[in-house]
Amino acid sequence: MPEKGFDEIYKALNNVIFKVAFRIVGDQDAAMDLCHEAFIKYFERIDPLPDLDQTKYWLIRVVKNLSFNFEKKRLREIKGINKLKENTQPFTASHEEQVIKQEIKSDVQEALLKLPYNLRVVLVLKEYGKMSYKEIGESVGISEGNVKVRVFRAREKLAQLLKEKINYVP
Amino acid sequence: MCPDFETLSAFFDNEIEAPHDRQIEEHIRSCAACQAKLEEYKQLSEMMAGDPEPDFAAGMEAVRLSAHSLSRIKKVKTVPFWQRRINIPVPALGLAALFVVFLGVVSVLNLTRTADASFAMKTRPDSSIYTEDKIPVEDQDLEKIMKALEGQDLNREVIFHIPDESKTFNFGEPALIKASDRKR
Ligand SMILES: [Zn+2]
Numbered sequence: 001m002p003e004k005g006f007d008e009i010y011k012a013l014n015n016v017i018f019k020v021a022f023r024i025v026g027d028q029d030a031a032m033d034l035c036h037e038a039f040i041k042y043f044e045r046i047d048p049l050p051d052l053d054q055t056k057y058w059l060i061r062v063v064k065n066l067s068f069n070f071e072k073k074r075l076r077e078i079k080g081i082n083k084l085k086e087n088t089q090p091f092t093a094s095h096e097e098q099v100i101k102q103e104i105k106s107d108v109q110e111a112l113l114k115l116p117y118n119l120r121v122v123l124v125l126k127e128y129g130k131m132s133y134k135e136i137g138e139s140v141g142i143s144e145g146n147v148k149v150r151v152f153r154a155r156e157k158l159a160q161l162l163k164e165k166i167n168y169v170p
Numbered sequence: 171m172c173p174d175f176e177t178l179s180a181f182f183d184n185e186i187e188a189p190h191d192r193q194i195e196e197h198i199r200s201c202a203a204c205q206a207k208l209e210e211y212k213q214l215s216e217m218m219a220g221d222p223e224p225d226f227a228a229g230m231e232a233v234r235l236s237a238h239s240l241s242r243i244k245k246v247k248t249v250p251f252w253q254r255r256i257n258i259p260v261p262a263l264g265l266a267a268l269f270v271v272f273l274g275v276v277s278v279l280n281l282t283r284t285a286d287a288s289f290a291m292k293t294r295p296d297s298s299i300y301t302e303d304k305i306p307v308e309d310q311d312l313e314k315i316m317k318a319l320e321g322q323d324l325n326r327e328v329i330f331h332i333p334d335e336s337k338t339f340n341f342g343e344p345a346l347i348k349a350s351d352r353k354r
Contacts (some may be wrong), residue, residue: 006238007234010234014230014234018226019223022223022224022226032226032229032230032233035230036236036237039233039237040237040240106221108218108221109221126183127215132185148176148179148185151179152175152176152179156175159210159214162214162217
């Protein structure tokens with residue numbers, strides 16, 4: 001991979017790759033790690049990709065595959081915190097809650113993270129990756145029809161979560 | 171008759187093929203319920219697009235530089251090698267402990283062409299200053315590796331380059347030293 005070519009590709013794609021990574025994992029550092037790993041994998045690629053679009057989908061696929069490990073870890077942490085809440089004094093639990101709140105930046109991101117991973121990934125690729133159902137299907141390894149169903153379910157769930165949030169806030 | 175919402179969602183994404191897209195478009199024009207639903211998807215999409223994002227420019231520039239340095243190192247080398255990239259925050263006191271973990275994971279090295287082995291160390295991507303030192307490793311003496319790491323900045327990215335010909339045996343649990351696992 002020639003360096004000049006890489007710079008051009010990087011300039012064109014780092015924005016969208018970061019967005020997708022960030023929206024899936026909901027954490028800046030983790031998103032940066034994902035991007036780092038994805039671009040290095042790209043460097044290590046031997047066969048060139050035909051065009052910028054194919055490069056984008058390839059990178060997004062790598063980010064998506066790597067993000068699954070972060071998701072598993074995130075869920076473990078949430079479980080751990082919930083367990084802690086059950087078993088500790090109220091003031092400790094509220095402290096843990098504060099820690100979580102600091103990490104969450106917005107209602108939208110908070111709601112996104114509440115979506116099941118399979119729905120979240122597909123909606124993120126649609127809304128932040130600006131990909132077609134066909135491209136999403138190829139990236140995730142599901143049919144176009146399945147993408148359609150998941151995008152729809154993700155939207156409905158996200159809308160519901162945001163409505164609850166807005167109504168809930170005093 | 172109204173299309174189902176799943177179809178409206180796909181219509182919103184321009185994923186309905188002709189001639190059905192025309193039919194739906196026509197229907198929506200005279201249907202308040204479908205208009206409202208479509209408006210909901212539009213607002214949701216705008217809300218997502220407008221949601222503030224962390225400032226990532228500096229961090230991503232560091233990611234670019236890091237990828238560059240890897241390619242440069244690769245070019246300089248005539249012998250192909252595989253490399254392993256590990257983010258290790260190295261507190262001076264925890265150094266030894268970390269290396270025990272590292273050893274367990276990476277491998278037992280049996281370097282047949284030791285001259286090509288080296289470390290590249292550079293600042294973490296979130297730092298604005300970018301430096302890199304390569305530390306050749308003459309043999310598999312871990313004392314030397316640890317000596318080389320001592321006195322370095324606390325947060326460094328350490329890249330281990332291991333010659334292609336070297337025999338390595340992987341064992342242990344890789345997840346132990348993944349950067350993401352250490353950080354969070
Ligand atoms: Zn209607």
